Amino acid sequence: MNVFENFWTIVHYFILGLVQGITEPIPISSSGHLIIFRELFGIEARGLSFEIFVNLASLLAVLLIYRKDIVRLAINSWNFIFKQEKESKSDFMFVVYLVIATIPVGVVGVLFGDEIGAFIGEDGTTVVGITLLITAAAIWMIRNLRGRKIEGDLSTKDAVIVGLAQAVAVTPGISRSGATLVASMLMGMKQETALRFSFLLYIPVSLGSSILEIPNIVRDPHVQELWIPYLVAFVTAFIASYFALKWFMNIMRHGNLKYFAYYCVIVGILVLIFL
Structure with missing residues (x-):
């Protein structure tokens, strides 16, 4: 690459990170928007590796914001298991429900991850256009919901339903945060509880997928050439997240x-028409 090409490559990856x-x-689906912008910039899609790499940056931002909740849940779970502190049971069960809700997407990722990547590569923008419209309809359904369930009121059924919703969101254009929030609020959770459950649920999923994808990223023949653009995208994604x-x-x-x-409807229609 010459200097001009290097500069524009870095700009492109900066935008993708943003x-x-x-x-x-x-x-509004991060994976769907990455596909749209990669199509606009003509950057070759390489399966799910780049998405998972920048997802790791978003994970670090989530860990930073929810660090106090994570520490509290870890300490109280320890106290409940090893010290039999009954007042810690609610937090321990919250962790159990997070584990249960993680299982469906783990199964889908392991069994169908390659097929999903191949399907995306064939006609990604059309899939994204359609699924953004589905995301819009789901968000519209819960726009006025005000649930009552807090952490101590959750059940195994709630965890399973939210976990299945997250598994569906493996499809680009189906927002992971949107799917889990919709499921959580349909199950009667308060908005604050739904938000916390959704993003704490993001942690094991993102961490697990990042670990599984490390060999593919390392074997990518373009890593040495693109390490600076990837680093720019990573830092940008962390700050923006x-x-x-x-x-x-x-x-x-x-x-x-x-x-x-409204946004998902507009973008979904534009993608179907122009991309």
């Missing part, structure tokens, strides 16, 4: 989810 960072925490999640937490408190439905 897109990942902004769209991961909010219910942090501020996007903070912003979305405020949106959830005020119940303005309908605007995300």
Whole structure:
């Protein structure tokens, strides 16, 4: 590459990192938007490796924001298991439900990950256009819901339903945060509880997929050539994810989810028409 090509490659990956960072925490599908922008920039899609790499950056942002919850859940789970502290049971069960909800997407990823990647490569933008419209309809359904369930009220059924919703969101254009929020709120969770469950559930999924994808990233023949653009995308995604999640937490408190439905409808239609 010459200097000009290097510069524009870095700019392209900066934009991809920004897109990942902004769209991961909010219910508009980060994977779908990455496919759209890679199509616009003519960047060759390489399965799910790049998405998982920048997903790791978003994971770090989520860990930073929810660090106090994570520490509390870990300590109280330890206390319940080894010290039989009854007052810690609620947090222990919350962790159990997170584990249960992680299982469906793990099964789908292991059994069908390669098939999904191949399917995306064949006609990714059409799939994204359709699934963005599905995401919009799902978000519209819950726009006015105000549940009552808090952490101590959750059940195995709630965890299974949310876990199945997350498994469906393996398809690009189906927002992971959107699918889990929709399922959580349909199960009667308060918005704050639904948001916390959704993003704490993101942690084991993102961490697990990142670990499984390490060999593919290492074997990628373009890694040495693109390590600077990848690093730029990673740092950008981390910063953007942090501020996007903070912003979305405020949106959830005020119940303005309908605007995300409007957005998904507009983008989905534009993708189907022009891409």
